[in-house]
Amino acid sequence: MNRIKEKKVKKKCFIKGNNAIVEAAIDAGCRFYVGYPITPQNEIPEYMSSRMAEMGGTFIQAESELISINMVFGAAAAGARAMTSSSSPGISLMQEGISYMAACELPGVIVNIVRGGPGLGNISPSQSDYFQATKPGHGDFHMIVLAPCNLQEMYDLTFEAFDYADKYRTPVMIFADGLLGQMMENIELNSDKISQYLNVEKTWAVTGARNRDGNKIHSLLMEPGALEAHNGHLQEKYNAIKADERRFELYNTDYNYEYLIVAFGSVARIAKGTINLAGKTKIGLFRPITLWPFPYEELKEAAANAKKVFVFEMNMGQMLEDVKLAIENSAKIEFYGRTGGGIPTSEELLNFIRRKE
Amino acid sequence: MLKEKIVYKKPQSLREQQFSYCPGCGHSTVHKLIAEIVDELELRENIIGVSPVGCAVFGYNFWNFDVTEAAHGRTPVVATAIKRVLPDRVVFSYQGDGDLASIGLAEILHTANRGENITVIFINNTNYGMTGGQMAPTTLIDQVTTTSPAGRDIQNYGYPIRVAELLSPLEGVKYLERVKITNAASIIKAKKAIKKAFLYQIKKIGFSLVEVLTSCPANWHKDEKQSIKWIEEVVAGYYSIGKIKDVKEGGGEEDDD
Numbered sequence: 033m034n035r036i037k038e039k040k041v042k043k044k045c046f047i048k049g050n051n052a053i054v055e056a057a058i059d060a061g062c063r064f065y066v067g068y069p070i071t072p073q074n075e076i077p078e079y080m081s082s083r084m085a086e087m088g089g090t091f092i093q094a095e096s097e098l099i100s101i102n103m104v105f106g107a108a109a110a111g112a113r114a115m116t117s118s119s120s121p122g123i124s125l126m127q128e129g130i131s132y133m134a135a136c137e138l139p140g141v142i143v144n145i146v147r148g149g150p151g152l153g154n155i156s157p158s159q160s161d162y163f164q165a166t167k168p169g170h171g172d173f174h175m176i177v178l179a180p181c182n183l184q185e186m187y188d189l190t191f192e193a194f195d196y197a198d199k200y201r202t203p204v205m206i207f208a209d210g211l212l213g214q215m216m217e218n219i220e221l222n223s224d225k226i227s228q229y230l231n232v233e234k235t236w237a238v239t240g241a242r243n244r245d246g247n248k249i250h251s252l253l254m255e256p257g258a259l260e261a262h263n264g265h266l267q268e269k270y271n272a273i274k275a276d277e278r279r280f281e282l283y284n285t286d287y288n289y290e291y292l293i294v295a296f297g298s299v300a301r302i303a304k305g306t307i308n309l310a311g312k313t314k315i316g317l318f319r320p321i322t323l324w325p326f327p328y329e330e331l332k333e334a335a336a337n338a339k340k341v342f343v344f345e346m347n348m349g350q351m352l353e354d355v356k357l358a359i360e361n362s363a364k365i366e367f368y369g370r371t372g373g374g375i376p377t378s379e380e381l382l383n384f385i386r387r388k389e
Numbered sequence: 390m391l392k393e394k395i396v397y398k399k400p401q402s403l404r405e406q407q408f409s410y411c412p413g414c415g416h417s418t419v420h421k422l423i424a425e426i427v428d429e430l431e432l433r434e435n436i437i438g439v440s441p442v443g444c445a446v447f448g449y450n451f452w453n454f455d456v457t458e459a460a461h462g463r464t465p466v467v468a469t470a471i472k473r474v475l476p477d478r479v480v481f482s483y484q485g486d487g488d489l490a491s492i493g494l495a496e497i498l499h500t501a502n503r504g505e506n507i508t509v510i511f512i513n514n515t516n517y518g519m520t521g522g523q524m525a526p527t528t529l530i531d532q533v534t535t536t537s538p539a540g541r542d543i544q545n546y547g548y549p550i551r552v553a554e555l556l557s558p559l560e561g562v563k564y565l566e567r568v569k570i571t572n573a574a575s576i577i578k579a580k581k582a583i584k585k586a587f588l589y590q591i592k593k594i595g596f597s598l599v600e601v602l603t604s605c606p607a608n609w610h611k612d613e614k615q616s617i618k619w620i621e622e623v624v625a626g627y628y629s630i631g632k633i634k635d636v637k638e639g640g641g642e643e644d645d646d
Contacts, residue, residue, distance in 0.1 A: 064474060090473045094466075095499040102463035106470025109457045110437070114470075132460050238455035238471065240478050242434045245404075248449035249457035250440070 044220050049186045050075035050213045053143055053206065054083055056190035057115050059223050061230040062141070063089030064107040064114040066100045068122060071155040072210035073145035076117040097122035101129030101142070108138035109249050111237035113194055113230070117143035119210075120161050121152060130203050131169035134266070135251035137236075139197035141190070142175075143206045145213040148373035156373025157209035157298055162350035165207050166324045172263050174270045176204040176277065177323040179297045183217040189321075191222055198229035200273055207323060209346070211298045211375065270325075278327040282334065283307065285316035291385060292338035293317045294331065294355050298375070299344050305378030306385070315385065323351070331358040340388065343367045344381055346374070400424035402433050404453045413613035415603020416444055418570050419512060420451050422580045423483075426587060427454060436479045439468045441488035444519045445512065448483055462493025465500040468507045479590055481508040487517045490526040490550050497556070501596050504561025508586045509598040511552060514605040515624060522608030526550045529627055534608075553600045553633040564589050564597035565633040569625055571617045594636065602628055 047055070054076055057065065065084055067077035077093060084091035090107075094100040100116040107114035118126060123144050133140055146161045148154040165177045176196050178189040186208060193204040238247050253259040281300075284307050285292075291314055295303045300319040307315045318334045320327055335341050341364055343352045348369045356362045368384045370376050402424035408417040427433055433454050440448040442461035449456035459467040464482040472480040489497050489511050497509070516534050517523040524534040524541060527549050531540035541549075553565045564586055568579035579601060586597035602624050604616035611619060632638070 064470070066470070092469075092473070095495055098463065099466045099496060099499070102460055102466045103470040105459070105463075106439075106457075106467035107474050109467065110471040110474040112474040128460055129463070132458075136458070238437045238457050239475060240435045240437065241454045246449070246452060246454040246456055250446070250449055251458060252446055 043223070044218060046216055046218050047183065048075055048214065048216050049183050049208065050145065051079050052183050052187040052219055053117070053190045054079045055221060056187040057141070057194070058083055058087055059221065059225070060113065060191045060194040060227045062113040062115050062194060063087060064104075064112045065089070066092040066094050066103040066107075066114070066116050068094050068097050068100050068118065070097075070119045070122045072147060072213050073117050073119050073143065075213070076143060076145075097125040098128060101126040101133075104140040104142070105129050105133055105136070105138055108133065108140045109136070109238050111234045111239055113139070113198070115141040115143065117145065119145050119147045120149050120158070123161060123164060127164065127169040130175060131171050131173065132251055133203045134169070134173035134175060135171065136249050137201040138203070138249070139194075139201050140203050141193045141197055141206065142203060143190070144208070146207065146209045148371075154373045155210060157211035157346060157375055158371070158373055159209060159297060159299065159346040160350065160371065161207065162323065162345070162347060165205050166326070166354070173266060174273070174324055176200070176202060176273060176325070177207050178204065179207045179321060179323050180212060181297050181301045181319065183212065183215065184219045186212055187219050187221065191225075191227065195227055195229045196277070198232050200269055202269070207297065209298055274325040277322060278325050278330065279321035280327040280330055281317075281319040281321060283317035283319065284312055285318075285334065288337065289316035290314045290339045291316070291342060292335050292340075293342045293344060293381075294320075294351070295344040296320050296323060296351065299346055302376055302378055303344055303381060306381040309378050309382050310385075320351070326354045326358070328354070328358040331355065335359045339364065341365045342385055342388070344376065345369045346376070347371055400428045402427040402453055404451055406450055408451060409447060410444065411605075411607040413604055413606035413616055414444070414518075415512065415514060415570055415601065415605075418576065419510065419579075419601055419603065420448065422576070422583055423510065424452060426580065426584045429584070430587060430591070432479050432587070436481070437471050437475070439464050439471070439480070439482040441482070441484040443485035443488050443517070445483055445485060446519075462488050462491070462496055464488055464493060464496070465505070465507065465509060466496050469500055469503075469505045472505060472507050479508070479587060481510060481587070483510045484512065485518065486511070486513050486515065486525045486527040490552050494526075497552075498559075501556045501562050501598070502559045504563075504595050506590055506593055506595055508590050509596075510583065510586075511598055511600040512603050513552070513600055513628065514603045515549075516605055516608050518605050518608055522605070527552070529623065549627060551628060553598065556598060557634045561596050562598070562634060563595035563636045565600075566635075567600040567602065567628055567630055567633060569602040569620055569630055571620050600628070602630075
């Protein structure tokens with residue numbers, strides 16, 4: 033618990049990825065956290081239990097991930113900034129509540145420190161939740177998905193996730209993995225910054241009907257046409273997010289590169305190593321930061337003049353489908369993936385590029 | 390001169406909205422009792438209800454105070470989170486037997502065990518009403534439902550769960566009472582129990598649950614009178630009416646009613 037003090041004394045700190053997420057949530061004004069143990073994210077509930085006590089917030093260890101997400105639903109309904117965290121099998125259980133939150137337009141942050149699957153899988157780093165993150169739950173809805181590739185981004189994107197959630201009244205997922213969750217790095221904290229939408233008035237929340245009729249938060253719309261109209265409203269919101277919130281990074285693309293790597297999260301970082309190994313010639317990187325909304329147009333543009341596009345993932349080709357949607361000439365796409373917790377090395381990726389040259 | 394005195398009126402906490410429940414259904418009576426209590430305790434601007442999945446999901450259309458829906462069975466945990474965020478508000482979950490005793494059994498056990506300072510109104514009509522009368526954990530032995538056409542069979546489904554008795558040993562639980570609403574006298578008693586449950590929350594005594602035996606004539610294939618008779622003679626025979634637990638009883642504190 034000596035970690036608690038590190039933020040107070042200095043703006044920069046050497047911190048574990050999972051703990052960086054906790055500090056970001058606290059700095060963003062989140063005072064309600066609920067979670068259930070699952071590796072490799074246990075540092076989040078453990079550290080949260082002491083940080084929330086220190087900050088006068090609420091920490092609840094729930095009886096399951098189903099309960100975690102439904103408590104986030106309740107806290108959000110009452111107007112609070114709320115967060116939960118889990119890893120892949122737990123996120124499967126949370127899909128129920130995420131769908132209800134999207135339907136009821138409730139903000140909230142869900143951290144997914146992805147592990148190997150399917151089933152219980154293993155606890156090694158993986159990106160095999162790309163589908164369940166970007167194509168979540170039942171019904172016509174979307175969720176903003178942010179994919180950090182280093183610990184500074186674990187902190188920054190978690191901080192920003194709360195603003196996205198409140199700005200659009202939507203669930204937001206942080207998509208990381210055990211590699212990012214467990215490693216330690218130096219990061220800069222933003223503790224003095226006030227989160228932009230922290231004090232936005234939530235007139236829709238259930239806080240007690242003072243001088244007004246009762247508010248209703250619900251997703252059941254039985255009258256003919258009512259659900260179609262509501263879903264139309266949700267789609268308008270999703271279109272606004274797609275128009276305004278696409279985020280990505282370009283690396284080593286300031287010249288006429290022949291090959292473009294598309295990778296996100298940990299793999300993007302490994303791919304930067306590949307590019308550096310190759311002497312920073314010929315190869316550029318396109319890294320989606322928002323997995324939803326996916327930066328289709330920008331990727332299309334970046335890939336237009338590349339001879340080949342290499343898609344690298346720690347799964348068997350889940351983002352690949354979005355890359356194919358972005359780049360209609362899929363003949364020039366080459367995919368290499370590791371699954372079941374396998375982590376590629378920079379050399380391994382470079383060897384693959386050389387074989388396919 | 391003759392002076393008019395209002396002796397009965399529609400509670401302020403009910404909207405100008407006709408109940409959509411079937412004739413003889415118990416939900417409208419219990420909704421009205423809650424609205425009356427909310428008025429009497431002046432809670433309308435200070436109370437938050439959580440509706441279940443089931444017939445009573447539409448609670449927010451009838452009560453004129455803040456109400457949120459919850460996913461099936463998650464009703465008490467949504468109520469828990471609201472209470473933790475807003476500890477000075479009165480928060481209740483309103484749940485049916487499928488919601489509370491089947492899909493939400495883990496939720497109600499842990500909520501009760503944590504001793505959350507919320508109130509639970511549990512509607513036991515021995516079947517899944519909204520989906521057309523399927524067997525519930527509370528369905529009586531040999532009771533015919535759409536999924537137990539030969540009657541509930543204990544070999545395959547065990548015995549009906551007595552929820553109030555099941556929760557009773559948990560230390561976090563402070564008040565449990567089972568009531569019925571079969572006639573004016575029992576409705577008055579039911580109201581008294583529900584009011585007490587809210588008062589226990591207001592006084593921060595802790596978790597309370599009132600189980601209400603109600604009729605579901607449409608799915609029971611009985612008329613209203615037969616339904617009431619069946620509750621009196623059969624349902625209340627298995628689910629005994631009365632106080633199951635009251636931590637204040639014998640504790641020297643006076644009753645609030």
